[in-house]
Amino acid sequence: MEEQNQHGAGDHRTLLIVDDDEFNRAILDNLFAPYYTIQEAENGRQGLEAILAGPDAFSAVLLDVVMPEMDGLQVLQQLREKGLLQKLPVFLITAEARDEVMREAYRLGVMDVISKPVVPYVVLRRVQSVVELFEARRRLSNTVEIQQSELMRRARQIAELNMGMLEALSTAIEFRDGESGEHVQRIHHITKMLLTDTRLGQGISEAEIELIATASIMHDVGKIAIPDAILNKPGKLTPEEYEIMKTHTIRGAEMLERIHQLRENEAYPYAYDIARHHHERWDGRGYPDGLKGEEISIWAQVVSLADVYDALSCKRVYKKAFDRQTVLEMIRTGQCGVFNPALLEAFFAVEPRLHRLYETQKED
Amino acid sequence: MDSARRQRLMDAGLDVPAALERFMNNETLLEKFLAKFPADPNHDRLAAAIAAGDQEGALTAAHTMKGVCGNLSMTALFDLLTRQVAAFRAGDWDGAVAMMPELDRLYDGLCTAIAK
Numbered sequence: 193m194e195e196q197n198q199h200g201a202g203d204h205r206t207l208l209i210v211d212d213d214e215f216n217r218a219i220l221d222n223l224f225a226p227y228y229t230i231q232e233a234e235n236g237r238q239g240l241e242a243i244l245a246g247p248d249a250f251s252a253v254l255l256d257v258v259m260p261e262m263d264g265l266q267v268l269q270q271l272r273e274k275g276l277l278q279k280l281p282v283f284l285i286t287a288e289a290r291d292e293v294m295r296e297a298y299r300l301g302v303m304d305v306i307s308k309p310v311v312p313y314v315v316l317r318r319v320q321s322v323v324e325l326f327e328a329r330r331r332l333s334n335t336v337e338i339q340q341s342e343l344m345r346r347a348r349q350i351a352e353l354n355m356g357m358l359e360a361l362s363t364a365i366e367f368r369d370g371e372s373g374e375h376v377q378r379i380h381h382i383t384k385m386l387l388t389d390t391r392l393g394q395g396i397s398e399a400e401i402e403l404i405a406t407a408s409i410m411h412d413v414g415k416i417a418i419p420d421a422i423l424n425k426p427g428k429l430t431p432e433e434y435e436i437m438k439t440h441t442i443r444g445a446e447m448l449e450r451i452h453q454l455r456e457n458e459a460y461p462y463a464y465d466i467a468r469h470h471h472e473r474w475d476g477r478g479y480p481d482g483l484k485g486e487e488i489s490i491w492a493q494v495v496s497l498a499d500v501y502d503a504l505s506c507k508r509v510y511k512k513a514f515d516r517q518t519v520l521e522m523i524r525t526g527q528c529g530v531f532n533p534a535l536l537e538a539f540f541a542v543e544p545r546l547h548r549l550y551e552t553q554k555e556d
Numbered sequence: 557m558d559s560a561r562r563q564r565l566m567d568a569g570l571d572v573p574a575a576l577e578r579f580m581n582n583e584t585l586l587e588k589f590l591a592k593f594p595a596d597p598n599h600d601r602l603a604a605a606i607a608a609g610d611q612e613g614a615l616t617a618a619h620t621m622k623g624v625c626g627n628l629s630m631t632a633l634f635d636l637l638t639r640q641v642a643a644f645r646a647g648d649w650d651g652a653v654a655m656m657p658e659l660d661r662l663y664d665g666l667c668t669a670i671a672k
Contacts, residue, residue, distance in 0.1 A: 213620075213623065215589055215592075215623075215624060215627055216623070216627065218585065218589070219578060219579065219627055222579055222580055222582055222585055223578075223580055258619075287619070287622065287623050287626065308623060308626060308627070309578065309623070309626030309627045309629070309634075310578065311577075311578075312577055312578055312580060313577075
């Protein structure tokens with residue numbers, strides 16, 4: 193299939209012979225006819241016109257030097273100016289193999305200079321070798337393209353696998369939490385939607401948003417370090433227990449920092465920031481660092497709101513699910529901490545769409 | 557090509573095996589171009605240019621004739637014309653003209669051998 197394409201593409205098996213002397217043309221014609229379709233031109237101008245009409249049609253050009261209308265060196269000059277000498281090998285066939293002619297021809301980019309009268313096995317071999325080289329080069333660039341797209345496919349596969357592993361890890365941690373694994377999926381969607389469909393994502397590229405959404409699913413990895421007794425305690429946590437619970441932010445960031453392969457991942461800076469700061473609040477009363485206002489990155493802010501919204505909307509081990517009106521009211525009035533007004537505005541604008549994530553679930 | 561003709565051509569200074577090789581052993585094509593040789597105008601042009609003292613014309617004719625002789629492997633005449641072209645280029649008019657008797661002799665011998 194590939195083989196067919198390579199030969200089919202352009203059908204590079206025509207040789208152009210440009211010589212004003214019929215005798216010379218006949219000799220070269222006779223010599224190359226078994227290997228190529230031969231096209232002849234009687235002077236430089238005719239030859240140049242034939243080439244310009246379709247450079248891809250020719251495997252090579254055999255060019256005389258001394259010709260009426262336009263000589264061989266002028267033809268070379270024109271081909272050089274049009275950048276055709278890179279893909280079309282041109283041979284000067286000349287009785288004038290004088291130093292100045294050769295020097296000029298090579299300067300212009302001729303492939304080879306062959307002297308007349310030609311010695312058949314020499315001219316045949318020299319031309320064939322170069323034509324084969326050019327054909328191999330064309331095939332190679334074709335192959336390189338194919339390999340490149342294969343590499344791209346593999347890179348995508350690896351990226352998907354990475355994503356799968358991260359999801360698996362986050363989901364496993366969530367299971368311990370008594371959740372179904374859908375929480376991280378919803379955080380991913382909400383984060384992506386808030387950044388893509390509102391002003392919050394201004395100045396952040398689509399690729400970066402994808403990385404942030406990926407990073408968001410790891411926001412709670414630090415919970416793996418929290419004892420079951422605290423993580424799954426049905427009632428209210430004691431102040432001491434709550435202090436331990438709060439360390440899941442720092443522990444999460446530390447864990448991510450220790451995973452060498454993750455540190456090299458483009459999503460790492462976001463994942464680290466989000467894990468550590470998704471409990472910070474706009475008024476500086478969050479944890480662990482008590483960051484305030486713009487000190488908190490927009491992605492950490494987005495994930496913190498997504499996390500609150502999702503937690504309130506669903507049943508948790510320590511609480512029942514609140515209805516939508518209650519959820520929105522609690523967020524608006526800052527009962528789960530104070531959020532950036534711009535963030536809230538964007539959130540309420542897309543919330544009707546976010547809400548559908550939960551409607552379909554309840555039906556199940 | 558029978559052996560007698562082959563020998564006559566060889567004797568006249570035409571390297572038959574080399575010529576045939578250039579024509580990829582296409583004897584018909586070689587004969588076709590041999591037949592054209594006596595009618596080639598360049599020998600007459602060369603003689604006329606020398607008679608007229610036309611240096612440019614003489615060089616062009618000698619050069620073209622040299623090309624034809626080369627293709628037909630007329631070794632002796634080709635070598636002589638190569639020397640003559642070099643002489644014309646070097647500005648050695650007298651030296652180039654002095655080669656004419658030998659040149660005519662070789663030329664006539666070839667034409668005769670081809671015609672037979």
